[in-house]
Amino acid sequence: MIAAVAVLPVVLLTLLIGVRGVAAMRTTSDFLVASRRISPVLNSAAVSGEYLSAASFLGVAGMLVKDGVGALWYTVGFTAGYLAMLSLVAAPMRRSGALTVPGFAEARLASPALRRLTAVTVLVIGVLYLIPQFRTAGLVLSVVSGTPYWVGVVIAGAAVSVTLALGGMRAATYVQAFQFVLKLVLLVVPALWLVLTVGPAVRYEAVHPVQFTQFAKDTAVTFEVDVTLRLDRPTPVRGPDGVLHVYPPGELSMGSGEHVVFPAGAPVPHAGGGRLPGAPGWERPLLDLGGDGHPLLGTLAVLAATVLGTMGLPHVIMRFHTSPDGRAARRTAAITIGLLSVFYLIPGVYGTLGKVLVPQLYLSGATDTAVVALPSQVDTGWAGTTFTALLTAGAFAAFLATSLGLLLVVSGATAHDLMSGGLRTLRGTVLVTAAVVVLLALPAAPIDADVLVTWAFTVAAATFCPLLVLGIWWPRLTAPGAIAGVLTGLLTVSASILLALSGPRLDGWVAVLVARPAPWAVPLAFAVMIVVSLRGRPPSWSRAAMLRLHLGERAPLSPDRSPARSSAAACSSRPASDRSRWHGGRSSPPPPDAAAPGTARPRTLP
Structure with missing residues (x-):
């Protein structure tokens, strides 16, 4: 019960920060990107807090218990994805001036159809990522307090939706930055206590695994x-x-x-068709999920999804729009890599100890709760209870921080990109979206958090990764090409997920590529996008729009750029809701906060 009570301060503090954010909420820009005034240090802490989800805080340790040391490749992919984002996406996305990924897509290619398609893609990614957050919240609370699974799901959904509806991005930023520090402290301190308390015998077995074949005690x-x-x-x-x-x-x-x-x-019985914890090969540095016999292919598939998917996660990309300029966006990404690298040193400790102390979680389908179950196995007194409470609070901080960003982008895609609504519509959409995700999370308990999160990364890798890379770095990209590529990635990954969930049992390399389709779905989306674009002709203003993404915010005009082209570039950098239509007539002046610093306002269409 004490562990359950520890969740209360985290939830109340989250709500309090949301209430304090009401005063700063006046426009859509305030709600979605905090008026682009977040400093790199604060922003990187918030990105880290948002990115370190249930899959990071609990899922990696749970995968390590069940699947072995190869599960640590997930942490490599989660961190390395920011290197790709830092070098290819961060600064140009900030210079685009768009509020959302669909806004960038339409501003770059002047296609309302592409904007709607990317908004639907945001919904798919966001829901796939939100469900495991609420699911694991329900599982953790049920383990530490004995409450029904649905209680934790509802508490997480209510806390996140109310906070976001009240305070928007500014409240989410302060909550996520605070919760990153909270998660780091609440993960590191218990880990040190566990390592010092378990004794040399447990530490030896942790690094010299023995297969869990029989129960050592009742x-x-x-x-x-x-x-x-x-x-x-x-x-x-x-x-x-x-x-x-x-x-x-x-x-x-x-x-x-x-x-x-x-x-x-x-x-010990077998569960789920996999190997027993500590089975031969558990200590090998490759990911052989389900004993499919192709560990190298499985590892590369996970890395392809996590590295390329990070570049396309809409809730992470939106973070760079909160930076004052492109240089600040790059600094945010660089600092984030350092913070993530520190954090990801710790889950391996919990996973190796969990394999020794709580391998029975493999049977119950609750390996995601291994972290919070460890202290009570080491100490049944006040110390074990205290550290269980701290880890439970840290786990809920992880659920809430990630859910805030995800719920923000899903609500933004619905209200801002599909419905073209204002601030009131955004707030109402937040509450409705949270309720829908809670209903979807209730039957999702049997699916591991890492599986759902990897699917979200795979959808992002096969849709937004090619759209952003080619949209930022290839001037010949056309709207039909972008639509074809995004649609190809979305449909192929969705079909693969449905086949893995409800199709016949597959074996060998086919099973690997169906369960983790990133190695073939991402190249296919790139190829379709390029081939269809080459069969068409890019608009005359595409190079000017590209220059707008890559020149400094206050860079002077080059001699060969006419005012008309300059206006086209500036206009192309704004979301559809903040600029005039691309075809015919004169354009109306954009609102003051729509233009990036140093950008001339367009007076006439090119």
Whole structure:
């Protein structure tokens, strides 16, 4: 109960900051990008707090327990993705002047259809990423307090939606920056305590893994989701009534919420078709999920999704629009890489200790809760309770920080890009979107957080990565090419996800590429975008628009650029809601906060 109470201060502080942000909320720009006045240090802390989600705080350690050391490739991909973003995307995106990714797409290519398509893509990525945040919040709270799964889901959804509806991006920035520091402290201190407390025997076993084949002591297991166990030998199990049953070899179904005890010496059943924790190959530095037999291909697939997907995550990209200029955006990305590198040193400690101390979570389908389950296995007194409470608070900070950014971009795509609404519409959309995601998260408990997050990264890699890279660096990109490429990436990844969820069981390299389609979906989207664009002709103002993305904010006009071309470049850098239509007539002056510093306002269309 103390651990559950520890969540309360985090939720209340989040709401308090949201209330304080009301005074700064006057325009759509205030709500979406905090009027572009966030400093690099504060912004990088907020980006790190937003980026370090449930998959980072809990998911990596849980994957390490279940799948082995190769799961650490996720942390490599999560961090390395910022190198690509720093070099290719950060500064040009800030110079574009757009408020959202769909706004950039239309401003660069003057296509309302492309804007609507990218807005739908934002919805897909955001929902896939939001569901595991709310899901893991429900699982963690149920583990530490015994509350039903839905309670944590509803608490997380309510706290995030109210905070964002009140304070917008400015409130989200301060919440996320504070919660990054909170998560770092609440993760590092318990990790040091665990390493010092467990003793030399546990530390030795952590780095010299032994397969989890039998229970060393009476072990209680509460199944958080429906699970079918495979029994290789007669297995004794004590049911809730205290009666010992011996089940013959075969399959044994356990329902969600069922509580049983495996006596000491009982053989460990298999769950989910994977290997037992600590099985041969657990310590190898490759990711062999489900024992598919292609660890190198699986590792490269995960890296392709996480590295390229980071470049296309809409809630991360929007962060660079809050920077005052392109130089500040680059500094934000560089500082973020350092902060992430420090953070990702820690989850490996929890994962290796979790394999020794709480391997039974593999059976219950709740390895994502290994971090918060560790302290009570080491100390049953006040110290274990205290550190469980601290880790629970840190976990909820992770859920809330990431959910704020994701809910912001999903609501922005709906209200700003699809509905063209104002501030009131944005606030209402936040509440409705949160309610929808809560409903979707309720049946999502059986799906691991890392699976859902990787799918979100894969959609981003196959859609926004080619759109941003080619839109920023290739002047021959056309609107039909961009639409074809984004649609190809969205449809292929979505079909692959549906096949992995409900299709027939696949084996070998086919199973790897269906479950993790980034290695083929991303090149296919790039190829389609390039081929279709080459069959058309880019608009006359495309090079001027490209220059606007790459010249400094206060760079003087070059001699070969006419005022008309200069106006086209400036106009192309603004979202559709802040500029006039591209075809016919005269343009109306944009609002003062729409133009980037030093940009001349267009008077006539080219």
